[in-house]
Amino acid sequence: MTDSNKQTVVVIGKLVLISAFAALLLGLTYIPTSAQLEENIIAAQKEILSGLMPNAQNFEPVEGAENAEGEREILYYRAVDDSGNIMGYAFFQEQRGSQGQIIVAGAVDSSFSNVLGMDVLSHEETPGLGARITTQEFQSQFRDIPVSQLALSSSGGSIDALTGATISSRAVVNALDTKIGEIEEAEA
Amino acid sequence: MDPLSEYIRGITRDNPIFGLVLGLCPTLAVTTSVENAIGMSAGTAFVLVFANIFVSALRKQIPSAVRLPIFIIIIATFVSIVDMLMEAYFPPMYAALGVFIPLIVVNCVIIGRAEAYANKNNVFYSFIDALGISTGFLLVLMLIGGIREILGTGQIVTFGYTLFSLPANPDVTTMILPPGAFLTIGVLMAIVNYQRAKKMAKGG
Numbered sequence: 001m002t003d004s005n006k007q008t009v010v011v012i013g014k015l016v017l018i019s020a021f022a023a024l025l026l027g028l029t030y031i032p033t034s035a036q037l038e039e040n041i042i043a044a045q046k047e048i049l050s051g052l053m054p055n056a057q058n059f060e061p062v063e064g065a066e067n068a069e070g071e072r073e074i075l076y077y078r079a080v081d082d083s084g085n086i087m088g089y090a091f092f093q094e095q096r097g098s099q100g101q102i103i104v105a106g107a108v109d110s111s112f113s114n115v116l117g118m119d120v121l122s123h124e125e126t127p128g129l130g131a132r133i134t135t136q137e138f139q140s141q142f143r144d145i146p147v148s149q150l151a152l153s154s155s156g157g158s159i160d161a162l163t164g165a166t167i168s169s170r171a172v173v174n175a176l177d178t179k180i181g182e183i184e185e186a187e188a
Numbered sequence: 189m190d191p192l193s194e195y196i197r198g199i200t201r202d203n204p205i206f207g208l209v210l211g212l213c214p215t216l217a218v219t220t221s222v223e224n225a226i227g228m229s230a231g232t233a234f235v236l237v238f239a240n241i242f243v244s245a246l247r248k249q250i251p252s253a254v255r256l257p258i259f260i261i262i263i264a265t266f267v268s269i270v271d272m273l274m275e276a277y278f279p280p281m282y283a284a285l286g287v288f289i290p291l292i293v294v295n296c297v298i299i300g301r302a303e304a305y306a307n308k309n310n311v312f313y314s315f316i317d318a319l320g321i322s323t324g325f326l327l328v329l330m331l332i333g334g335i336r337e338i339l340g341t342g343q344i345v346t347f348g349y350t351l352f353s354l355p356a357n358p359d360v361t362t363m364i365l366p367p368g369a370f371l372t373i374g375v376l377m378a379i380v381n382y383q384r385a386k387k388m389a390k391g392g
Contacts, residue, residue: 010251011253018261019261026268037276
């Protein structure tokens with residue numbers, strides 16, 4: 001091997017070594033933080049659920065069928081009051097927005113006649129446009145409205161789409177609509 | 189070179205913002221409050237200290253032809269660690285600082301110190317240099333954040349404690365918005381440069 005070849009091999013070797021060490025450090029950080037992240041998500045979910053239905057005493061998770069890994073996914077929550085009566089149903093639903101997945105939280109009363117509220121757990125929408133689905137102004141439109149009115153005003157409902165963010169607005173409405181239908185079917 | 193004067197140099201003559209004029213992008217972007225300023229400085233300090241230590245320790249092993257990629261690997265590793273730690277343990281601050289945490293990778297203060305200092309000095313002095321520069325960065329960010337927060341909201345609230353409150357809220361929302369950052373840093377830079385020019389004229 002010539003001298004310059006040898007040098008190239010040494011340089012590549014050093015780069016590989018440093019990269020491997022960097023990967024090791026990142027792996028060691030990932031393990032504890034990913035566990036903490038899951039706890040954070042659960043805490044955030046709890047806060048959102050009790051924000052949607054402040055009078056509910058407890059949210060009982062309703063689980064789906066076991067998947068391949070033997071885990072059960074939580075489909076929705078039954079909100080119960082002090083004496084154990086079902087007040088309504090709260091849920092999270094994932095829906096594709098204009099930029100990425102939006103995770104919407106919603107609540108519906110026990111007779112499936114009124115939507116109680118909407119909140120956004122996470123989204124990747126454009127700041128200033130689609131990201132306004134997280135604002136009070138937009139979310140208050142979903143507070144205590146009849147399920148029949150749950151549609152954009154252009155489709156005969158009572159929800160005014162955000163200016164310049166019709167796709168994000170429609171995604172939120174569709175997420176709620178789909179999930180409420182699913183729960184109604186499951187509870188029937 | 190004594191360690192103390194090397195440390196002070198990072199706050200005064202080689203202050204990253206007013207001396208070296210590096211890392212202005214995060215400075216302008218996240219100084220909307222003292223709390224955010226502290227969070228950003230802490231993240232930057234962590235990366236700067238470890239990047240300086242590793243670059244300095246490996247400086248005789250790093251082939252000069254590929255030194256920049258190696259600096260970036262070292263810096264990006266520690267930035268990713270800060271990113272993961274902050275997301276897991278300080279979610280509200282992580283949400284406030286947003287994209288500026290990953291952008292520490294390209295913060296020119298850090299690669300600037302790696303190239304200009306850590307690559308030429310031993311581990312101990314590189315560590316001191318990182319501490320000094322970080323302190324300088326923290327002080328300036330807190331100053332700018334404090335000015336903007338007081339003028340914008342009338343008080344300074346840090347980690348839930350109200351540190352300072354004006355009797356009347358000036359409520360200049362502009363100061364919290366991007367123009368406030370440019371105005372504040374411009375005025376401060378003018379004052380610093382005026383003082384510096386006066387010192388020079390005196391034969392300093």
